Amino acid sequence: MNPLDLSAAQNRWSSHPAAEKLVLYGGLLLCAMVLPPRTAAPLVLLAVAVATLVLARVRPRLFVLALIGPAVFIALGSVPIAVGLRGGPHLEPGGLDLAVDTSLRAIAASSATIGLAVTTLMADMLDLARRAGVPAPLCHVADLTYRLVGILIRSARAARESVALRLGLQTPRDAISVIGAQSALIFVRATERGRAMSEAMSLRAEPGMTAVLTADRPVRPARIAASITVLIAIAATSILTWRAWNGG
Incomplete structure (x- = not known):
């Protein structure tokens, strides 16, 4: 998380x-x-x-x-x-x-x-949106986008840590030289993982029909x-x- x-x-x-x-x-x-x-x-x-x-x-x-x-x-x-x-x-x-x-x-x-x-929590907001009558496909897009952003952040953090362990951020010149390659790597990996997640969610249920576990308050x-x-x-x-x- x-x-x-x-x-x-x-x-x-x-x-x-x-x-x-x-x-x-x-x-x-x-x-x-x-x-x-x-x-x-x-x-x-x-x-x-x-x-x-x-x-x-x-x-x-x-x-x-x-x-x-x-x-x-x-x-x-x-x-x-x-x-x-x-x-x-x-x-x-x-x-x-x-x-x-x-x-x-x-x-x-x-x-x-x-x-x-x-x-x-995002799950509480999605549950509230569905109860308020927001179309299920729109809630599905919001949920998927939120998860994709999380994947992108985690991918960026992992890439940065790996570069730091290889001492690639010691000098400004080295840091600038790896930014482009790191950004491309993050984009590709996040896109691949996002596509896999979208396919997995589609196999579980129709878009917008996946259950969100929330307490009834x-x-x-x-x-x-x-x-x-x-x-x-x-x-x-x-x-x-x-x-x-x-x-x-």
């Missing part, structure tokens, strides 16, 4: 129904998308941190490492929004504000998604109400603060 799977299986909320966590993290994701980013993003990040690190007891290092990658990607991707190159490098009119808003909104939304991933209305209360409080605080800043 990868670290995200282990966290989802071992955290304090692992036995809670997936629907309860989906209401909380999905609502936080919606808040990050639709509310004013400069007032909502800090509140969403705070709520995600409290829910994930304090209440669910997920390891802070895992959560931070999982968030660093998307945050760096978002920050780099926002640079072209703020900086124009036509006629020489310069700040676009209003580009800096737009880049900041976009980054805040995307990072807050990513934190909510990561919070759901580190607290909820009833949703507790009190927890749903608490999550909705938190979301309403975040929305109200964000909107009121935004209006106060803009003299509304």
